[in-house]
Amino acid sequence: MKIKFTLLTILFLSLSLTAQNKIDAATIMEDIANGKDINYTNKTIVGTLDFTYMEEALKKLPKRKKKNSWWGNGNYSNSIEKDIDVKISFTNCVFRDDVLAYIPDEDSGYTFTADFEESVIFTNCNFEGKAMFKYSDFDSDSDFSGSIFSEDTTFKYAKFDREISFENTKFVEVSTFKYSEFRRNVSFAGSVFEDSAIFKYTKFKDGVSFRNVNFEEDLNIKYMNVSGDFDISNMNVGYDIDSKYTKINGKSFSKYLLNVKN
Known part of the structure; x- marks a missing residue:
């Protein structure tokens, strides 16, 4: 009987700790909306974390966006931007579902994006779903290392705009910084x-380091422009490099490679 009681106690504590380590994405979104800084460590985030707040925005928009007529002035945009004005910090967290700062909504015809005014930290995190930050502006320091x-x-x-790091990251699927x-x-x-x-058309205005980076397949740096330090020591590319222009x-x-060798 004592052994059974002990096992039940351990099971209860284990389930309790698991529940405590899980955070609903909706809770995070509510805190952001209320102006609270976000700071989580060693947590599992469940549910889609939508920084664009698309569902909320859709309530204030026409059900269906009308396309511009050919005689229109062309100033009407289908882009809906959301400003995130609190600090975002996740360390050693797992995101079970999508993390979205970009949603092209086919049903409404609108594209929803999010910009970040304060620091954004996602260090040692695991994004199990999509991570979409297309069109996002990072006004303060950011870290995805x-x-x-x-x-x-x-x-x-x-x-x-400010300090940024992608050191020691892993991209399993196709990744684009175009x-x-x-x-x-x-x-x-x-x-x-x-x-x-x-990295096609990417602009590095103060240098970039690809030291010890392993590109296991193709690397596209066509039209990429770098000003400042360009560190590619021990960089490996498995297949082709497109470096045209x-x-x-x-x-x-x-020519840069020739100068480095000389």
Whole structure:
């Protein structure tokens, strides 16, 4: 009887701890809406974390967006932007579902995006669902170092105004930073891209580090523009590099490599 009681106690405590470690994404969204900074460590986030607040925004919008007529002035945009004005911090957290700062909603015809005014930290996190940050502006420091992106990931058109790190990250599926802009030096050192990596048209205005990065498949840096330090020491690319029209401090990628060797 005593053994059974002990086992039941252990089971109860285990279930209790598991429940305590789970946070509903809706709770986080409610806290953000109420102006509370977000700070979680060693938690599992369940449910879609929608930084765009699409469902809330749709209630205030027409049921169906009318397309511009050909004689219209063209100033009507279908983009709905949400400003996140609190600090966001997740450390050693698991996101079971999608994390969205970009939603192209086919039903309404609107595209919902989110910008971040304060610091954004996702360190050593595991994104088991999609991580969509297309068009997002990061006005303050941001850090995605040590995180794993298991599904589709996009930072296309994203702008990073302050300090930013992607060190030791892992991208399992195709990842794109196409048209993204980094105003400060950014490091991808030690990262792994298991599928194709796209840095086409990306602008690095204060240098970038790809030291010890393993691109297991193709690397697209076509039209990429780098000003400042460009560290590719021990960088490995499994298949092809498309470096057409790439500029490294005003020089082509091939000329840069020749100068490095000399």
